Amino acid sequence: MDNGNGGFSVCIIASMFDIGVDELDVDQTLDRAAASRARIAADEAESLLLALHYTDLNATVAPPPGGEIVPGVERLRVYGGEGCPPIAEFCAQEFGWRLGMSHGAAAAYLGEALALRHRFPKILAQVLAGNAEAWRARSIARTCLSLSLAAAGIVDAKIHAIINTVTPSRLKVFVKAAKMQADPAKAQADADLYARQRGVWLGQSNDHGTKSVIARTATGDAIRFDAAVDELAEIMAQEGEPGSHQQLRAKAVGLLADPAVALELREHGRRKARKNATPDAAAHHSNDDGEYGEYGEGGSGGESDAYGTDRDDGEGGECGECGEGDSGGEGDAYGTESDSAVDVPLDQLLAGLKARNPNRTRAPHPFYVRISQEALASGDGVAWVEGIGPLLVSQLKELIGHEAVVLKPVIDLREHRSADDYVVPQRIREWVKLRYPTPMEPWSTGETTFSTDLDHVVPYDKNGPPGQTSTRNLLPVTRTPHRAKTHGGLRNALLPDGSVEWTTPRGARYLVDDNGTRYLGQVNLTTGELTPPPRHRGAAPADMNTSKTAGKAAVGMSGKKAGKNCPSRTGLGAGELPDDIA
Known part of the structure; x- marks a missing residue:
């Protein structure tokens, strides 16, 4: 084979x-x-x-x-x-x-x-x-x-x-x-x-719902972040949360995505530590130097803590206009917490912390999820998440975060869209982005984004018929192949099943579809005859290079059959025509 x-x-x-x-x-x-x-x-x-x-x-x-x-x-x-x-x-x-x-x-x-x-x-x-x-x-x-x-x-x-x-x-x-x-x-x-060159990046790969976060930041900020993550992990361990220290640190990073809850959990852990502490331990955690525990945070000297807030043990955790605690230090940033609340299980504690501040904000982030009706109904199966890849349906709950979910209408990719203008509207760009997750060129390594070039396969004609900017005539491609098609003799043709045939100036032909890229052989640019690639040390199977698209008419240059030597000139389908595309 x-x-x-x-x-x-x-x-x-x-x-x-x-x-x-x-x-x-x-x-x-x-x-x-x-x-x-x-x-x-x-x-x-x-x-x-x-x-x-x-x-x-x-x-x-x-x-x-x-x-x-x-x-x-x-x-x-x-x-x-x-x-x-x-x-x-x-x-x-x-x-x-x-x-x-x-x-x-x-x-x-x-x-x-x-x-x-x-x-x-x-x-x-x-x-x-x-x-x-x-x-x-x-x-x-x-x-x-x-x-x-x-x-x-x-x-x-x-x-x-x-x-x-x-x-x-x-x-x-x-x-x-x-x-x-x-x-x-x-x-x-x-x-x-x-x-x-400082910044924070998400790793490209995704392993069973686990993704890497790469941060390059100032040394001091990195140390303080590490301390904050460690403190939250220790609090979760004290509350009986299962997992190794590193696993709990990973969960702590997730909590830091909701700063209000992370801050309250930290205050809860400190109140519980003070309640359970012996006099000697209490002296260790709140000493004359204003240090708090081993991190040097929030003691009576009002030191800045890992979250950048100035706190005194004797004050009730003021947070802007959200409320004040009492002088005993039992108040929190969003109300007061009784001694009995200190001993509730961690999952109930987090639910309560979130409920006490329903108006807290988290940065919105859209997820494009592809899931079958059967998988959605049963809760089993595989879903595809843009930018992440395949996940078990059961992992979607962890990904989305359980709350503040806004459902948008399903985008049915079977329903094509069109516009009369050269500029591609956002609704069509979104459709193309979802239909083609990667640029439709040979051996593409990236993902289609809202800034990826969109190629009018049949060039846009300002004097032509309406509906030329259509999901039936747009493909995502990266900039250099797009320029090569415009100025370098590279040609492409969109086949009825959504796959794309590319022909280089020297006649090499490639088929790009949802399964990747295949080299089909050399095309005689004069006759259009396709010569399959040579076999290497093995007999070619009988169905070699007889794809289901072979011989079908394709949307391409001047509507001709794929493989003819047709001149091309395309538009970008972007809001403005870049300087390097004519």
């Missing part, structure tokens, strides 16, 4: 067992594995040479028709850093798609190959001599992209002899040191830039 990419088939995997692997002893197995690794290294070195030759073949850009330079036309770009020759911008797209890469990944690969030849010749020589693996060399070129040509030469001289003799982690350290020695001023500038 073929993998759909014109590559190896399962029969090749089976044929591997015909070489007598089962008969090898330990030493022979090790020798064979090492030889296999060496062949891979040789193939990677050959790929670098082919990439370099490809860039040499694309060192110029043909002048635009009529000689008129308009925004968005193809231009020469330097991808590998100072000292590398420029190459035709759109050539990376053709190279990458043929190798199963996105345009960005291909541009980076070609740039790294050029950098090795023009900036790190000694390292490249090690790769071509079989003394170093290509991926290690490329990582050095990538790491040193911002260095000057002279500084890159210093790194080349210092690193080439050890590139394959140390582990990747140690190599990374040596490269970092060599960069600092080669250009101290640049190293200092990079350090300053890194300090300015």
